[in-house]
Amino acid sequence: MRTLGQGAPFARQMDDGGQMDGGQRQSSAQAPTPAGGTATGSGSGRRRKLSTPPDTAERGGVPGAQPTGPQGQPHGPAPSQPQPQPHPQQPHQPAHQPAHLLHAPEGRAYAIGAPDAGAAEGPEPLDGPNGAVEVHDDQRPPMDDELPPEPLDNPRRLLVWPAPDVTTQQALSDRGYRPVIVHSREEVDAQIAAYPAALFVDPLTGPITRKALQSLRQAAVAAEVPVLVTAGLGQATREAAYGADPAVLLKALAPRDSEQHPPRVLLIEEQEPIAAALTGTLERRGMQVGHATTDADAVALAARLRPNLVVMDLLQVRRRRAGIVDWLRGNGLLNRTPLVVYTSADLDPSQLPRLASGETVLFLAERSTSTEVQGRIVDLLAKIGNN
Numbered sequence: 001m002r003t004l005g006q007g008a009p010f011a012r013q014m015d016d017g018g019q020m021d022g023g024q025r026q027s028s029a030q031a032p033t034p035a036g037g038t039a040t041g042s043g044s045g046r047r048r049k050l051s052t053p054p055d056t057a058e059r060g061g062v063p064g065a066q067p068t069g070p071q072g073q074p075h076g077p078a079p080s081q082p083q084p085q086p087h088p089q090q091p092h093q094p095a096h097q098p099a100h101l102l103h104a105p106e107g108r109a110y111a112i113g114a115p116d117a118g119a120a121e122g123p124e125p126l127d128g129p130n131g132a133v134e135v136h137d138d139q140r141p142p143m144d145d146e147l148p149p150e151p152l153d154n155p156r157r158l159l160v161w162p163a164p165d166v167t168t169q170q171a172l173s174d175r176g177y178r179p180v181i182v183h184s185r186e187e188v189d190a191q192i193a194a195y196p197a198a199l200f201v202d203p204l205t206g207p208i209t210r211k212a213l214q215s216l217r218q219a220a221v222a223a224e225v226p227v228l229v230t231a232g233l234g235q236a237t238r239e240a241a242y243g244a245d246p247a248v249l250l251k252a253l254a255p256r257d258s259e260q261h262p263p264r265v266l267l268i269e270e271q272e273p274i275a276a277a278l279t280g281t282l283e284r285r286g287m288q289v290g291h292a293t294t295d296a297d298a299v300a301l302a303a304r305l306r307p308n309l310v311v312m313d314l315l316q317v318r319r320r321r322a323g324i325v326d327w328l329r330g331n332g333l334l335n336r337t338p339l340v341v342y343t344s345a346d347l348d349p350s351q352l353p354r355l356a357s358g359e360t361v362l363f364l365a366e367r368s369t370s371t372e373v374q375g376r377i378v379d380l381l382a383k384i385g386n387n
Contacts, residue, residue, distance in 0.1 A: 156385065157196040159188060159225070161216060162206040167369065171378050177385075183212075188219040197385030201229040202377075204366055214252040217338055221255060226384045227338035229253060230314075230377060232367040233274070235347055235360050244363035246278070247285040253338045254287060254309035264288045264305055268298045268312035268324065273352040274344065277362050278311070295323035302327055307337060314341040314367075319379050326383075334384065341380065343368040 158177040172179055177197065182188050188199065199220040201208065213229075220227050234241075254263035265282055269275040270293045279289045290305040292298035295318045298310075302324060310324060317323065328334040345368045354360045367373065 157191060157194050158381070158385070159191055159196045159199045159220070161199070161201055161212075162203065162208070164200075164202055165204050165369075167374065168202060168204065168377075171374055172381070175378050175382055177381070182216065185215045185219040188216060188223070188225075192223040192225070196225055198226040198228055198381060200381060201227070202367075203231070204369070208249075210249055210252045213249060217253055217255070221336045221338075224335035226334050227253070228381060228384060229338060229340045230367045231340065231342045232365040233342050233344045233347060234363050234365040235351055235355070236363060237359065238361050241361050241363040245281060245285075246362060246364045247281045247287070249364060250282065250309065250311065250340065251285050251287060253340060255336065255338075256308060262286050262288050263308045264290070265309045265311060266298060266302055266305055266307035266324070267291045268293075268295060268310070268316055270294065270313070270316060271344075271352065273355045274347070274362070277355040281362070298324045299327045306333075309338055309340065311340045311342070314343050314373060314376055314380075317341065317376065317380055319376065319383075325380070339384070341377070343373055345370070345373075 155173075155176045155178045157180050158172060159182050160179045161182050163181050164172065164179055169179055179200075180191055180196070182191065182199075199216060201213065201216070217227055231246075233246075250265070251263065254265060256263045263286075265287050267275060267278055267282075267289055269278065269291070275291050275293075279291060282289050288305075290301050290307065292301045295312070295316055298312070299322075302310075310328070312324070317325070325334065325339070328337055342364070346365070351360065355362065
């Protein structure tokens with residue numbers, strides 16, 4: 001037996017005694033039924049049962065007229081008034097698209113949101129505020145010259161001067177940096193749009209000059225790029241170290257608030273002879289110096305001094321705990337306060353007392369290239385680059 005709505009014709013339901021539900025005996029002559037349609041009924045709300053589906057010939061044939069009597073009425077009792085035939089229920093659409101739609105040209109796609117919680121079921125109005133939204137398959141972002149030309153981690157650029165040695169370049173690449181060599185302020189300005197991590201001055205492969213160092217520092221500070229300079233401390237007689245005063249290069253790195261204010265330098269050094277020698281040479285060049293023996297003490301001193309330049313022993317930089325670098329970042333000073341880290345592995349501890357008497361002086365040289373120093377420098381760059 002077919003279920004309701006599948007195109008089977010209906011007939012009036014008869015009881016076991018041949019009586020109609022309303023108590024009147026009538027023989028219902030079936031009217032011809034179109035293919036997939038239903039028979040006409042009175043629409044009186046009486047119960048109906050399904051009749052047997054029409055045979056194949058009747059489904060495909062053209063419905064004909066019923067034989068009529070002399071008065072133009074069908075044989076047998078008159079049927080009830082005909083009603084419009086309901087349309088047969090559409091069959092369930094298959095999951096796959098028809099062939100003519102698969103090869104049709106691509107058109108516009110629209111997305112209609114679901115009803116809100118508690119709202120009446122049904123689609124949202126197509127022309128209302130929550131109506132259909134056109135969906136674009138190919139959404140290309142607009143071109144913007146101010147956007148970085150490449151992702152920051154692909155890998156992130158690190159401005160270096162001069163060119164790094166092979167070991168340092170490999171260590172930087174392993175940490176996720178791409179060294180970009182710069183020689184002038186114009187080359188620094190050309191890299192600013194890529195948001196470089198820092199300007200790394202590491203004079204291992206070539207000499208640096210005060211004028212070039214000052215120009216690069218000014219470009220980096222103006223672009224809010226942190227500056228890290230490495231060096232090594234050496235000790236020699238005053239005649240041997242003539243013209244190698246470390247204060248000359250350090251003053252070129254120290255920006256000042258104004259012409260009336262001297263540069264303020266924060267020195268972090270635990271050995272008193274080295275700290276006293278550096279403080280004396282910096283003050284002779286017109287700089288104000290604040291000395292701290294540890295990285296932790298430097299944080300408290302920096303809050304009062306507000307330094308323009310930080311000079312410290314690389315081995316005293318805190319690698320895991322918070323220190324002066326974190327304080328500078330937290331106070332918005334890391335991008336405009338250059339850092340100079342030096343190594344003192346080549347100094348002879350037995351010769352340090354001669355610094356106080358003036359027999360020997362300090363000068364800046366190449367830093368140490370040991371594995372520990374290399375690792376500390378890369379760690380410090382990673383700490384600075386997270387600004």
